[in-house]
């Protein structure tokens with residue numbers, strides 16, 4: 351007796367139906383998911399001409415019994431689901447029993463399979479949905495599915511296929527990302543004779559990320575570890591007779607440091623219970639985690655794995671199974687946002703400079719050990735004058751090298767994802783494998799930490815705007831305005847939470863005329879304004895009087911701050927939580943109150959600023975997401991001078 355059964359009409363009708371075979375990448379996705387559901391440990395994907403001529407997937411999974419090999423091509427035939435109740439807790443990637451028949455109806459398909467429970471295997475040949483042959487054969491346990499000439503019998507569909515390169519990019523991205531979800535399995539992707547990806551089993555996700563992307567990308571990422579949160583049982587959600595049990599949600603994966611800023615979401619990969627999905631709720635939670643750390647409309651790289659009880663998530667909402675619906679949306683949203691935000695706060699990595707290569711010159715005689723000794727002894731060295739103008743101090747012939755923080759488009763993070771705009775240029779990077787995992791490379795803090803800010807010694811300013819400071823680990827440049835902004839931002843939030851905000855009363859109330867829209871916003875957030883130290887009251891038609899304000903804001907800036915706050919709430923934050931609204935308001939106050947650029951600071955002020963910055967929770971980016979400090983490490987300095 352086989353394992354596959356045809357679903358009853360009752361169940362079949364409850365399944366979100368639709369076309370699964372849109373393009374070669376969708377065939378690969380369905381077949382790959384089947385191999386994973388079959389418990390395979392080694393999956394090989396072969397592609398020719400972007401999947402049009404050939405797609406072949408070979409796995410070592412449970413195979414199919416003789417009776418099942420034919421039944422698998424019936425519509426709604428599946429071994430993964432039996433009755434309506436199972437739809438509430440789907441634990442496999444597939445469940446609709448539609449992929450194989452759909453693929454077989456638009457291609458020439460060959461299935462070769464053997465279950466370890468049987469001594470012989472079976473092969474089934476189908477073209478355009480018609481069974482041509484069905485024979486016994488000798489085969490290794492597992493399944494090989496070969497799909498040739500996709501859409502050979504649907505010329506209209508064939509015409510709309512994208513270029514070979516685009517399809518290949520989608521397929522590569524798909525295999526790469528499923529390989530990230532299963533570090534314990536082997537994945538091999540071949541394009542003709544070329545090996546695009548080959549990863550062998552490893553113990554941890556971190557090692558798999560290294561295999562796939564290499565150490566440089568890994569350096570830019572923050573490991574979320576394993577975050578877990580329990581949701582207490584809610585009687586309202588329970589069916590009668592159900593025993594209350596807390597629900598557990600787990601999040602793990604990697605996110606990029608805020609300096610890695612992408613202008614689209616193609617580098618965001620979210621898996622829910624092992625399924626690669628695109629979900630608005632989770633994408634929003636991710637953006638919310640970076641709120642105030644990254645400019646608006648920028649996105650990080652993210653590889654997130656959310657795991658929860660199958661009953662907490664409905665995967666049967668979209669035919670291609672790429673969308674899900676959570677039973678407790680706001681709990682999931684806040685859990686994901688807070689987990690990521692907390693980890694970013696904890697890791698506090700600093701952006702580093704990158705230096706354009708300088709032509710090599712003979713290595714000088716000063717050894718690294720001597721040099722590091724000099725750096726260690728630097729407190730004894732004479733200090734530079736307060737005002738430090740490097741352009742004037744350097745001879746005209748000095749070699750020029752450009753310094754820039756690591757941000758903006760970064761080609762290492764460009765790879766296409768499923769569901770991306772296929773019209774956009776797809777830049778694919780399918781990296782080589784990188785040999786064994788060098789654990790020692792990650793043992794020490796290769797990444798500069800802003801913890802080191804505590805030990806910095808200010809040397810002076812450039813252009814009365816940027817503080818130059820020397821530290822044990824090299825040279826630092828700190829943007830005085832954004833640094834102060836970060837300090838004030840956190841202070842305002844903290845004082846607001848503790849009710850200790852300093853307020854100044856105005857001698858004369860400031861009367862502000864509002865537009866109709868601003869008036870509506872004002873009515874909505876008046877309480878919040880009050881909480882932040884703005885004492886305001888309506889004063890006739892569309893006019894308010896401000897009688898007191900946070901002490902940090904100078905009288906000249908007050909009007910702008912109030913209008914700025916009304917504007918934030920009017921636009922981006924309308925749908926955002928109270929917490930984010932407060933953060934937006936605090937950011938606005940901090941920006942107006944912070945030391946401006948083009949302001950001369952004496953040594954004591956600079957020292958104070960560095961000390962306060964080091965004490966903030968997140969000294970790496972201003973509330974609007976701009977970087978605060980750049981580091982030019984001793985190693986980079988030595989490299990630039992060809993001493994190492």
Ligand code: ADP
Pocket residue numbers: 353354380384385388409411412413414422427428429430443444445446447448449450451492493
């Ligand atoms: P679904 O995955 O939704 O069940 P499919 O049409 O993709 O539907 O597959 C039909 C059935 O064929 C599966 O339920 C499974 O029993 C069997 N099957 C498909 N691919 C494999 C495979 N690689 N190894 C073992 N069994 C498979």
Ligand code: MG
Pocket residue numbers: 380383384443444445447449450
């Ligand atoms: Mg399937």
